[in-house]
Amino acid sequence: MRAVQWTGVNEVSTGDVPDPAIEQPYDAIVKVTASVTCGSDLHLLGGYIPFMRHGDVIGHEFLGEVVEVGPGVRDRRVGERVVVSSFIACGSCWYCRQQLFSLCDNGNRNPAVTETLWGFAPGGCFGYSHALGGYAGSHAEYVRVPFADVGAFPVPDGVEDLRALFASDAAATGWMGAADLGEVGPGDVVAVWGAGGVGQMAARSAQILGADRVVVIETDPYRRAVARDQLGCDVLDPQDALGDALLDLTAGRGPDVCIEAVGMEASGATGPLAALDKVTQLARVQTERITPLREAIYHCRKGGRVAVLGVFAAWADRFPLGALMNKGLTLRGAQMHGQKYIPTLLDLMARDELAPEYLATHVLDLEDGAEAYRLFKEKDDGCLRAVLRPGGV
């Protein structure tokens, strides 16, 4: 079959790979109909997460049709249109029973890597390096879905592909950040750093959860405009007196909830700290550039909540521990627990309360995988997300 493969640092191409097969009784094979680029893929492409092997199939946010199921699969049926959680979870271990699916004990086939890096291994993820299980990704004609009864969800009739697609990861991550990590409720003022797919979904989730006001902070003027026009959010440029603007917006209190949705390659920041971050990241003295997280912690109100949704790999310097401790902040982060959120998200989508299809600014054929990532990485032509459709657009 055809698939988009990582072939080296900043190199991807569409090539031939073996068809997936049922390997475990709880597997399903899904024929991919839509698979979307994600900002976290750029960390893989750029070599910042050095656990990729030449030929690895990338992609983790997808939707498709079940074409084969293993003998242990009970709920999924051949022919169903399903959206699949990007994180792979067994559904049986203690973490899955707590609905902390991305922390599954059994989803990661290479646990020693992340046990060594992080102390314990989280679950696995499609197409996201051998550190997260080495599973083949979804930018392909077909993908093997382990524990299909746990991670694949039928899409309601009437919810179009390009809407349901984002329940797989971006919408689930944003919902988690607002609902679970940020505990957003009525009356809250919520600030979201980053107007990519995850940031915009976090902002929309905060609105749905009853936030009084949502402000999106983004360096890119086009993305600011999209957040303003699509969601009706306030928008701010972080380089334009951000502190004054947030104090003005909240009458001196500061945001109740601050959500970081940028990750380890924050761009656009200026000043000595940002320059030092860039140099030390390139030299691998640190692995992250965390300007938005520093800002989130600094500007959050006393006793407020900070949620980290952007993907980070290892360690960051000049972390504002003093502000965190002395202001009594709660800092939480996670990879998303899609299996918990996807049913809620599909219901919101069916009722037109959550309509993320506008994120799919570019839809390309699977053969155009390299071009999709170029558009996405360079934010060319207003690209928010590039969707790949095997079999043609």
Add this chain to the structure above:
Amino acid sequence: MRGRLLAVAALGAGAATAVVLRRGRTALDAPGRGTLAVTVALTADEVDARATGLDDELGALLARARRTPAPGGRGTELRVDDDGHDRAGTRQTLRLLKQQLETGSTMPPDDLSGRPPTPQGLALDAVLRAAGREGRL
């Protein structure tokens, strides 16, 4: 040029990780460290019920394991004494035992055989060969 720099840096990071894993093995495999242990999210009765479906290797390891109830209703703790032989192999089998008991299947480390030999890839291959047998378990 930037790509080359990143490639070199990535290779360095990969190699460093391999070293870290190697160091981890040395420390973890020191004689007399004690036991290897996992917690399975099953009651003792559930473990017994599922033991009948285990293959010989997993069944033998379960028979060797000391069982105690985990606190907070978290299931059953399984502890295996470090007998001084093939600690890494025991660790891998213990991981598979937990997977089999909890999920009904095993998910051994992924296989990268057949990929083209690249500098970063060779370092990563070494790490992944140890990915089930090493770690902090």
